[in-house]
Amino acid sequence: MDTFPERLKQLRKERKVTQVQLSTAIGITDRACQKHEAGENEPSMSALIAIADYFDVSLDYLVGRPDRPKRQ
Numbered sequence: 001m002d003t004f005p006e007r008l009k010q011l012r013k014e015r016k017v018t019q020v021q022l023s024t025a026i027g028i029t030d031r032a033c034q035k036h037e038a039g040e041n042e043p044s045m046s047a048l049i050a051i052a053d054y055f056d057v058s059l060d061y062l063v064g065r066p067d068r069p070k071r072q
Contacts, residue, residue: 004043008062032047
């Protein structure tokens with residue numbers, strides 16, 4: 001099962017989005033985005049929701065629970 005940092009990196013790369021583009025779109029710093037992807041810190045609930053909305057996936061999928069990326 002994938003972890004949040006793995007899912008975040010996978011989604012970002014699949015959609016060809018840079019960390020800078022993602023951080024700008026969801027309102028966090030570039031460094032915070034780097035740390036989330038490296039597993040060095042966990043995002044706030046508002047950042048998690050923004051990331052899930054940005055990639056159009058469920059929070060469960062984003063944090064590594066089911067393998068289905070679409071919302072139910």
